[in-house]
Amino acid sequence: MSSVRLHLTTPPLDPDARRARFGYGDPCPGHAGLAGPATGAWAGRTLDEVAAEDPQAVRRWLTDPQYAPPGGGESVAALIARTGDHLAALAPGTHRAVVAQAVVRAVVVAALDLPPATFWRLDVRPETVTTLSGRAGRWNLLLGAPEAEPPDAEPT
Template sequence: MSLTPPVRLHLTTPPLDDAARRGGFGSARPCPGHEGLAGPDMGAWAGRTLDEVAAEDPEAVHRWLTDPEFAPPGGGESVAALITRTGDHLAGLEPGRHHAVVAQAVVRAAVVSALELPAAVFWRLDVRPDTVTALSGRAGRWNLLVGAPRAGG
């Protein structure tokens, strides 16, 4: 019996600085080499803060936060679609080590997909800025590394 070579993926979230705060959510920029791990497309909400959108349309924000199938207006991507897209990218990774700088939402989607969790769990995962989340696996079975020691600490 031959095991397939492992895949190791480190997902790094950028630090949250003033420019990132002002840019709002919805930065769908892809990470070079990992275009499938682009941030969610927020449609008409892109570039605005959650507070700005909630002040204008609190019902839509509530639906987005509670219904994984709800997509932001203007062609936005639902949480369920983000999880599917992220999972498809994970499934297509070649064996070896990969590193991607991604939005916090992409880390949530990757963990939900990799561990085959229900989409409703997405909002229950807190992902801090300027951190690394590690997934490893082989043959479609993923593991989440929890509690890694800090670098230099």
């Protein structure tokens, strides 16, 4: 049976991270199941704006994987399930996708069959690549890849 390799790259953060806004479930070309999470009525707003208006909803979203943001948002549990379904359907070979940090968290939780509450315990840095490889539903997470040498660096 052929193996599957999935490289997930996270884009850079907004230069003013304090003003980062919830997304709209942006599509992931070629990988619909890896689209960003739908945040419903919170889309386009900052976490501070939402927390000022409804701190209990934000607290619940951060602690209850089944809670979905109002207005058609997607729960963490649903995001994990969706990305897990996508992993299971990948054809053999190497796949590359640029995805939101939340999608990387969800993919790792799904691939390693971790409890949904683990989602918020995973830190995913911007402009990094997370690699998973698998075969027959069993996934491995590549950790500790060496840093890439700067493109103009002289070999030593």
